[in-house]
Amino acid sequence: MGLTTQSLRLESLRDIYEIEKGDKQYVIALAGNPNTGKSTVFNYLTGLAQHTGNWPGKTVASARGQFKYKNNEYIMVDLPGSYSLFTASKDEEVTRDFLCYGNFDAVVVVADATCLERNLNLVFQISKLTKKVILCINLIDEAKKKNITIDRQGLQNELNIPVVLTAARSGQGMNELKKAIENVSFKQTESDELKNLSYLQYESETREKITEQNYNYANELKQKYVKEDINKLNRDKKIDDIVTSKKFGIPIMLALLGLIFWITIQGANMPSQILAELLFGLQYKLNEIFIGLGVNDFLRGIVIDGMYGTLAWVVSVMLPPMAIFFPLFTLFEDLGYLPRVAFNLDHLFKKAGAHGKMCLSMCMGFGCNAAGVIGCRIIDSPRERLIAIITNNLVPCNGRFPLIIVLSAAFFAFTGSFLDSIIPALSITLIVLVGVSATLAVSYLLTKTLLKGVPSTFTLELPPYRAPQVGRIIYTSIIDRTVFVLLRAAAVAAPAGAVTWLLANIYVGELSILIHAANFLEPLGRAIGLDGFILIAFIAGFPANEIVMPVLLMAYMSTGALTDYESIDSLRQILMSCGWTVLTAINVMLFSLLHWPCSTTLLTIKKETGSLKWTFAAFIIPTGIAFLVCFVTASVYRLIW
């Protein structure tokens, strides 16, 4: 796996990794083992909100940001986590190549204070390439909790590079880090420019010898300069004995998932009602004002009932569950729970012929399928990466979750007892399980047919549990999500609302265009337990799934079934009056879970696979499953009802 040094390739790599900089500007690379808090260091320095999470492989493409220190500007490049420069998975290649060919002025190697021995190997490797290295021993607060003490001065003298102890989350040691960055960046010598690339071209046996020496030295340094308390080290082991045990691992995981949904449903109810009252009250007022001003009815309809109305639906119905679900999910991510999920489920993925880390890209899919598809880069084997990309859409994303949450809250809380809060949470958990089962089934079938092969090798690190940064998570995910959703809503929902309103109010013959279209799709919709309007809404939701529900409600209301939205219960009444049954609710949830990916995701798939064929597969496979599953449930329902 040595590097080719053909001059052509070298030149082109230099072009890719050359970062433009002006006077008084310096390029600083951030490298380190996966999951050492590089992104937290990056965020602290640059003030950017790069998503952080406690699992290896989160940063799959390098992020860039800047900060100022004493009149100079520093351009930070956050490189994907890497165990070694010798091995190269797709994301690790980025790190290696940047360190070889990038025009950086300093490299900050971020190391985990609680696992210094393992982290030092990379420090030694990078030190062979360049002299402009700073060792940033991060998570010193976690180390303190575990009674680990590190002799910074001793290490610095021994390694002969600046060593800084930091806790980037609280900002501890960050000034020292900036100072160290300044010192190293200013020290430009000619010999620094010549990187010792031959170091990466040794034969396998030599590399093995070097690694062995590196690790022996790392062990020696650890014995000398790091003091540990073995009792404290066993805390994680005790937690993991339960959380990843044969018996309780999977049940605990399902219970936690259910709990997250339960909190989301309970928490979303109130804000949803308040927002609805506010926004629809305003719509009423706006309509009055427009009428008072004598605005043309048609224009008023497009702007207020079409554009504003759809926006109001997105904000009041879709936003609250999102704003609650994602901080909760991020909490578990920060804690370090996701790799445990991958651990518990690996045997299933192995059987399906998929990669164990697919679990992690699926978890990213919960946030956004396009991000999940990019996240599949953590999977090395091209075959398994393709499987992960094609199936990622079977995890409900950000835009689809609220629909599932809202519908299960509306339709499955019917007993009038305490069960009302539990059944919806259970049904959402079930829906997610259906998605996971579909993922496994598709992976299995692909492995047996189009993408034949055996599961590739797999190593999974279970990072130490870390106390989540609750305040930051709540703040950033609510602000990020809110801004993100509102912008997307404005960009997609408003025009979609206008178009829907137009289609509902332009008549061809006796009926509006919308109704003609709905009638046309009605037989197909009926066959799978839906109706024509629902299919139209899903088609309209192609640019963004957030608008499926709002467009559907608009379409229904335009047919005359006008009811004021006051609570989740009135949503049920509106839908029931349009002919919905429990089957419709179930099938809309299933269809939303399984149907085609949104346009952004498809474009990302095209980019990531570089193939129209696989992009088409990623469209047609879920769509086929959605129709099939809904057809089956509808048929079964009709048989027993």
Add this chain to the structure above:
Amino acid sequence: MKLVDVGVGKTVKVERNSAHDYLKERFLALGLTKGADVEVLRKGPKNNLTVYRIRGAMIALRNEESRFIEVL
């Protein structure tokens, strides 16, 4: 003996890494070099994955992988 055959709770020393290509490099990167201490911590669901403490980190390996590590 192979690492896959070591019982839970035991600590062993790596003798040889007989994996090839990518896996071999990956093992080395994780610190599974000759002489490294490996503690067997736990087996996961279906005995599919085993958690090891390697160089202070917890690493899970499948049986298919851990059989390439010879230990003493």
